Amino acid sequence: MTDKNHPVNKVEQALIQAHRTRPQVETDADWTRRVMTRVQRERHPGRPAATPDLILRLVWRFAAAACTFAFVLVFFALQTGLEPDPLALHMFISDPLILQTLYLFVYVSGATL
């Protein structure tokens, strides 16, 4: 198979040629700026990150604690025989501010209670 006119060799060489003449990916000034911004942030970890990153970091930082708290709350509710639906309804009706707001929405929408 050392014969360069062998079909396998011909196809192999053509594929190598195609690989070497592939279009090159160019990086522009904007790409460089983005890399340098990331690097700058790595250099000054105390500097506030971009807002979405900051939010994500906060969410993940408290995610475990929030899940544990929710689990404990559910466990507590099941143990004490708490009935959340009637309780929430009672709180809703007994709070005059929420009721007034509800009346306002009904008035604005033109519906009747």
Add this chain to the structure above:
Amino acid sequence: MNDFAILLDRYRGYVCKIVSGLLPSDLVSDLAHEVFVEAYRSLPQYDTRKAFKNWLAGIALRHCRSYWRQHYRNREIPLSALGDEHHHWVEAVIAEDASALHENAESRHEARDILEHLLAALSPKDRMVLTLVHLDGYTVKEAAEMLGWSVINVKVRAYRSREKIRKQIAALLAEEKRA
């Protein structure tokens, strides 16, 4: 900081060239971005006795390998999955029809499709070695330094992976004959 900007400017083309040989072109700039960020983080661990270029290439290759580890499914795609235009390209290569080859973008595109098809059957390690040694033309020693492997390991893997590709090319040609 300015020193790193100089390094970035000097080596970005080199990193993009390595990455573009191994990954789909739409992923190259993002991965090159990650390579430089990791290089910055790892600068304290850089051994100044070794070539910076190879050290940087090592980081780029680790990222590429990680990508292929996630996307490699040991898939043997049947050669019949290739279209007519790919078979015409193979015919033109065998017939040495120069006008049909490398003259237009479509022809190059078909060649790259076939190459991608053949490489898809290789493991991530084989794929990297074959690309560096046989496709990009680095020497076995250079590839070994970039990958951080022994020369023997690269040599053996390069030989075996090339044989696998050649077997696939032979199967493609056999199918051409049958058609």
